[in-house]
Amino acid sequence: MKTYLITGGAGFIGANYIHYLMKNKQNIQIINLDNLEYSGNPENLKEVEELSHYRFLKGDICDRELVCQLFHEAEIDYVVHFAAMTHVDRSIESARPFIHSNIEGTLTLLEAALEAWETDGQFPGSKKFLYVSTDEVYGDLRAEGYFTEDTPIAPRNPYSASKASAEMLVRAFGETHGLPYHITRCSNNYGPYQFPEKLIPLLIHNCLRHAELPIYGDGQNIRDWLYVEDHCSAIEAVLKRGKPGAVYNIGGHNEKTTLEIAEIIVDYIHDHHDPAVTRDLIRYVADRKGHDRRYAIDPRKTREELFWKPSVTFETGIIKTIQWYLENTEWLSHVVSGEYLEYYERHYGSKTKPDAIYNVPYKVDTLRRRVPCL
Ligand code: DAU
Secondary structure, eight states, rough: EEEEEEETTSSSSHHHHHHHHHHHHHHHHEEEEOOOTTTOOOOGGGTTOOOTTTEEEOOOTTTTHHHHHHHHSSSOOEEEEOOOOHHHHHHOOOHHIIIIIIIHHHHHHHHHHHHOBBBBBBTTTTTTTEEEEGGGOOOOOOOOBBOTTSSSSOOOOOEEEEEEEHHHHHHHHHHHHHOOEEEEOOOOETTTTHHHHHHHHHHHHHHTTTTTTETTTTTTOOOEEEEEHHHHHHHHHHHHOOTTTTTEEOOOOEEHHHHHHHHHHHHHHHHHTTTTTOOGEEEEEEEOTTOOBBBBOOOHHHHHHOOOOOSSOHHHHHHHHHHHHHHHHHHHHHSSSHHHHHHHHHHTTTTTTSSSTSSOOOHHHHHHHOOOOO
């Protein structure tokens, strides 16, 4: 019997990971530690909350007393550390909460794991600390090439800087104290339960309410999209077969521009759900500051060492995702309440006013005249 401590298990990827474990693993216990801040949502886990091998603990990873007590009371084998502030735009607006949660929170967990697991400089073979990081730590990739695990770390926004810093702490605890760890760096995830501040759920949500679809800059920024369940299976592969102290890239070679994503979503909703949703909803708005142009993962090491590969193509995954949101409008309406509306107005209110850079309805010809690189 293995006991997993999952931090941030009520968030998007954490909740999907818990569902994945419940479906695919037997003889495990799960403790979910989550502070239920704005994007952590107990509704994401209502199917599992009554299960005897699942325990939810509302608490903050920065709360040393609570975290140490938890490690002493429960025989934790695996820490899978998702809990983090994750939205780049929010980190640009205010960096400090990212430093607190993502760096200090990670340090608290590392100290507690060290204290509970180490005896005379030795760690039992069953213990593992897996830090869920991001491809954003590599910074910006221009048109050519891919991020490999050897690409130098060069984060370019406060969020990715905080993730890179936390990685360094994990590594330092491994090198200094021998704490058994893995680090995973995954590309952009999408799928059920994603909070609609991120591109894909935001676009779907806005289509459903016939609101404008804000596209930053020229819409040509590229992200490498991975269906969230494939991220979950990769984490399992790392826990099972990963080398101690190794970093693994996770990605599926699904590069798409922001504009392509918007068009795919609009067209699907137009054809299958609501003909009133058209590409006319797309609006070019002022760009994100320091916006990384392209991310693209080379997942070869993970494939070859761990025998992992994604099982969901982008074409299938995006339809599953749109359908999930269409079927879960109640979930959506619950999460887009007070705090979300305030954030939305703060962040997009001024962007979509007439002085925004590309505040023109989407028309390729108009756009070509304004954006020379198209
Ligand atoms: O690469 C992994 C990372 O992916 C994760 O570590 C982050 O936690 C996650 O938020 C995500 O970061 P991005 O900044 O790439 O995701 P986001 O959904 O915010 O934006 C995706 C792209 O879409 C990016 O080029 C910015 C653009 N965008 C985003 C929003 C919210 C728009 O054009 N309009 C928008 O309104």
